[in-house]
Amino acid sequence: MHKHDPIRQISFIQQALSQNRKPIGFFLGAGCPLSIRVNEREEGGKIVTDPLIWDVAGLTKVIAEQLSSNAVDNPSIWDKLVKIVTDDGGDGGNIELLLSRIRVFASVAGAGDVRGLTAAELIALDTNVCDVISKEVRRELPAKDSPYHNLAIWSRSIRRERPVHLFTTNYDLLMEQALEESSAPYFDGFIGARKAFFDLGAVEDEGLLPPRWTRLWKIHGSLNWRLEGKTDVVRSDEKTDKQSYLIYPSHLKYDQSRKMPYLAMLDRLKAFLLAPSSLLFICGYSFADEHINDVICRSLEANPTAHVFAFVHGELETERYKLACQCALASPNLSLLGFDKAIIGRTAGDWSGDGADDLVLPPSILVKDGDKVTVRLGDFAALGALLRGLSGNGTSDDPA
Structure with missing residues (x-):
């Protein structure tokens, strides 16, 4: 080689x-x-740290922790959106793809709905996702x-x-x-x-x-x-x-x-x-x-x-x-x-x-x-x- x-x-x-x-x-x-x-600490006898800001995959997990209902019989709007994206073959662990999909759906929903989600639900989800991103990424x-x-x-x-x-x-x-x-x-x-x-x-x-x-x-x-x-x-x-x-x-x-x-x-x-x-x-x-x-x-x-x-x-x-x-x-x-x-x-x-x-x-x-x-x-x-x-x-x- x-x-x-x-x-x-x-x-x-x-x-x-x-x-x-x-x-x-x-x-x-x-x-x-x-x-x-940052946040150096000991876990299981090892010194571990966190990144100052998570990458896309890590940020998506943080958002999921806050917006998922974790209930199969009562999924949140976030859970429904992630399932739609993954069922379509998309990456449900990529917040940029998910946010893009939220906005596409919201733009065409009008007075009806898209894939079982209303425009109001999608707009509210967009706001909630951006609020979490703002809080997690606002670091110095x-x-x-x-x-x-x-x-x-x-x-x-x-x-x-x-x-x-x-x-x-x-x-x-x-x-x-x-x-x-x-x-x-x-x-x-x-x-x-x-x-x-x-x-x-x-x-x-x-x-x-x-x-x-x-x-x-x-x-x-x-x-x-x-x-x-x-x-x-x-x-x-x-x-x-x-x-x-x-x-x-x-x-x-x-x-x-x-x-x-x-x-x-x-x-x-x-x-x-x-x-x-x-x-x-x-x-x-x-x-x-x-x-x-x-x-x-x-x-x-x-x-x-x-x-x-x-x-x-x-x-x-x-x-x-x-x-x-x-x-x-x-x-x-x-x-x-x-x-x-x-x-x-x-x-x-x-x-x-x-x-x-x-x-x-x-x-x-x-x-x-x-x-x-x-x-x-x-x-x-x-x-x-x-x-x-x-x-x-x-x-x-x-x-x-």
Whole structure:
């Protein structure tokens, strides 16, 4: 089997992250908050911790615990919805799929019902689900040395010719907290202070803003985005009864959804990947969203000068990363790096242990056990340690 050289790959990644001329972006998925552990305690003689924020599967379990009746003869609206989705062959453990289905059903129910559920029941379920999500995801970073802070400080550590772009599917406000606590200016598509409004024109003309401003694009919405009335999108920490949460794309009519930030955020990802020599680093994303995968893979196909490094957590050849492997095997400019294996240049291979001691790195990034080498950049904490090491190294005048 082919062997990939981890030193060569990490050295190239370090060099790419240290220069200031190419467009550089990060894509943070639901796995990133899992790297921050809280609530340390002893259970059964072992020290255990919880993630700061659960991933999609964990969040779905929390919602189920609160909204399920746990009674076969008297199921709750949540139970009925989950059964409908699973009976249809869908994933009943994915809250984003469930929320999407709730909204599709509600939009067509009208004065009647859909699959035995009324519009009023579905709208109430939507509100209850979003309330639980808001409570569970509304967390703060416990310390200022988190991987989010390392990314924020790295983003402002050198004088840039091109702004750093941060894309995320997460609803939480962890990246905003880290950027603000690190005095790193950013633009997220909203203008104002009291009730910041979404400005599509400013988003489309973001290239006119200073390059030292990081761009933050929240593809699936945010805890502090609100839909006020039927058309006004605002960003506010306060929520009134006249507002609804804007988390995860609602399946609205095309003319309505054009007014929403979601399509504009996906447009930013596409525009970034179509820029000459752009570099995107993905962490905490398992490639489970085929809509986003399509944007990434089609953009890479159209722009061979772009390159994506996708770091995944754990072993590569598992069912969880099946879609990620398909993308990497079809795209020569998408490098997929797991703990044990990698797909680079459409070629799958194990990590080689040769020369693994030749590069001075934080111990969390490259772990050697005999002949076996583990590359742990798919752990956001390890990626943060790499960025921390690069933050004080100044710029490299990359001629490319």
